[in-house]
Amino acid sequence: MGNKGENNRQRIVSAADQLFYRRGYNQTSFRDISDETGIPRGNFYYYFKTKEDILGAVIDARVNAFEEMLEACSSSASDPRERLLCFTNMLSVSEDAVLQAGCPIGTLSSELAKDDDAYQEMSRAVFTVIRQWLVKQFNALGSSSSDEKAMDLLARMQGVCVMACAFDDRKYLRRSLADIQAWVNSQTLS
Amino acid sequence: MGNKGENNRQRIVSAADQLFYRRGYNQTSFRDISDETGIPRGNFYYYFKTKEDILGAVIDARVNAFEEMLEACSSSASDPRERLLCFTNMLSVSEDAVLQAGCPIGTLSSELAKDDDAYQEMSRAVFTVIRQWLVKQFNALGSSSSDEKAMDLLARMQGVCVMACAFDDRKYLRRSLADIQAWVNSQTLS
Numbered sequence: 001m002g003n004k005g006e007n008n009r010q011r012i013v014s015a016a017d018q019l020f021y022r023r024g025y026n027q028t029s030f031r032d033i034s035d036e037t038g039i040p041r042g043n044f045y046y047y048f049k050t051k052e053d054i055l056g057a058v059i060d061a062r063v064n065a066f067e068e069m070l071e072a073c074s075s076s077a078s079d080p081r082e083r084l085l086c087f088t089n090m091l092s093v094s095e096d097a098v099l100q101a102g103c104p105i106g107t108l109s110s111e112l113a114k115d116d117d118a119y120q121e122m123s124r125a126v127f128t129v130i131r132q133w134l135v136k137q138f139n140a141l142g143s144s145s146s147d148e149k150a151m152d153l154l155a156r157m158q159g160v161c162v163m164a165c166a167f168d169d170r171k172y173l174r175r176s177l178a179d180i181q182a183w184v185n186s187q188t189l190s
Numbered sequence: 191m192g193n194k195g196e197n198n199r200q201r202i203v204s205a206a207d208q209l210f211y212r213r214g215y216n217q218t219s220f221r222d223i224s225d226e227t228g229i230p231r232g233n234f235y236y237y238f239k240t241k242e243d244i245l246g247a248v249i250d251a252r253v254n255a256f257e258e259m260l261e262a263c264s265s266s267a268s269d270p271r272e273r274l275l276c277f278t279n280m281l282s283v284s285e286d287a288v289l290q291a292g293c294p295i296g297t298l299s300s301e302l303a304k305d306d307d308a309y310q311e312m313s314r315a316v317f318t319v320i321r322q323w324l325v326k327q328f329n330a331l332g333s334s335s336s337d338e339k340a341m342d343l344l345a346r347m348q349g350v351c352v353m354a355c356a357f358d359d360r361k362y363l364r365r366s367l368a369d370i371q372a373w374v375n376s377q378t379l380s
Contacts, residue, residue, distance in 0.1 A: 024304045026216050102300045109356040110297045113290070114214045120358070127356050151353055151362055152369075159349025163341055166299040166317050168310070172341060179342075 009047045011037045013057045020058055021097075021104040025111055055122065062105070062126045070133045080140040084153070084184045087134070091157060091177045099168055103161035105130075130154065141187050149187075156180050199237045201227045203247045210248055211287075211294040215301055245312065252295070252316045260323045270330040274343070274374045277324070281347060281367045289358055293351040295320075320344065331377050339377075346370050 015036040019028040030051065034041045048054045073086035091098060101107065105126045112119040131150050138146035157180065164173035205226040209218040220241065224231045238244045263276035281288060291297065295316045302309040321340050328336035347370065354363035 022304060024216065024301060026214065027304065101304055106352050106356075107300045107304070110292045110300055110352060111214060113292055113355050114212060114217065114297070120356075124356055127353075148365070152366075155349035155353045155366065156346070157349070158352040159345035159347070162296050162300060162348040162352065163317075163345045165303050166296075166310075166314055175338070176342075176345065 005047075008037075008039055008043070009057075012039060012044065012047055012054065013061050016054045017058045017061055020055070020108060022101055025055060025108060026115075052119075055119070059122050059125055063129050066126055066129050070130065074133075079189070080137040081184055081187060081189070084134070084137050084187075085181055087130075088153075088157065088177065088180050088184060091160065091173065091180075095170065095173060098161050098164055098173065099170060100165070102165040103158060106158045106161055127154065138187070141189055143187070153180070153184075156183075195237075198227075198229055198233070199247075202229060202234065202237055202244065203251050206244045207248045207251055207294075210245070210298060212291055215245060215298060216305075242309075245309070249312050249315055253319055256316055256319050260320065264323075269379070270327040271374055271377060271379070274324070274327050274377075275371055277320075278343075278347065278367065278370055278374060281350065281363065281370075285360065285363060288351050288354055288363065289360060290355070292355040293348060296348045296351055317344065328377070331379055333377070343370070343374070346373075 012033060016028065016033050019032055019036060023032070028051075030041055030044065033039075033054070034044055048057065069090070070087065073083045076086050077083050097104075105123075109120070109123040109127065112123040131147075131154060134150035134153055135146045138149045143149055160173065160176040160180070164170075164176070202223060206218065206223050209222055209226060213222070218241075220231055220234065223244070224234055238247065259280070260277065263273045266276050267273050287294075295313075299310070299313040299317065302313040321337075321344060324340035324343055325336045328339045333339055350363065350366040350370070354360070354366070
């Protein structure tokens, strides 16, 4: 695939990523992605045969994006608590998007859970990357239940996203992020 | 509307309620509801002109169902903590459904947030009923931040539903419910 092909493929994945987030996977058609990118539907099939193929590529792209973001948090500090705070800051950086459409990972996962099981497995990939990184940080803090804490932190953030979006409540989102960060700070270094 | 009409209407709402939960609102067609109920689509329009009308009726039905459930929890105990525990038991009673399709309220809310704002407002109705009931219980416990606690409890339960469903993890769901109930028990009566 030449540069132009690679570029078109990336544009399709990037547009689909946004559409899946803003409208939902099932509510996004090939046509929507074509309209968004200006790439004719005919050319389009050259890169992806099915919508499921695009879903796979979007999930891969999200896994990569989260890996980079987590890597940046790892590099930003040596204290695992600082790294965890860096991760939770996502709720601050993405405030507007969370209020409007919830968490991209959580809402896609919830949506796909209602389709077939294979889809749900795919959507789990992003959570798994984050979960594993969180376990590492809690391990570094000397926790004896790192995986439980990783799941607890993910669940708290997911719950806050659901409620902040449901009530479109920025003040609640900020207060809850502060609560989550206080909990992270309360984790002791062994 | 005669008895038969009322009965048909209820059957449509009940089938739509289940389909919206198991497949998602956008993934459910008039035809699906017709297939599920055996009521021909022609007759069908007699009760509901649009899918949005059905959505409204489903949300009304859920509001009623939750009001009854909360009323039952209120009647079951005088200690507000016991009432709150009764409410959280929903995660135990609905274990299989939560693992398969998440929380019906949270996932509908997340799905509708991606559509237009009017839909999102509609979906907020069920959360609002629960939130108000929770505030009453925390007030009875003498809390000075009852609404914050109500939102915290809702968020915790929502987060647990998202993660339990994403990983299809029954053990995690049970452990997390126990954590939530320990938190409820730790709330002091003034």
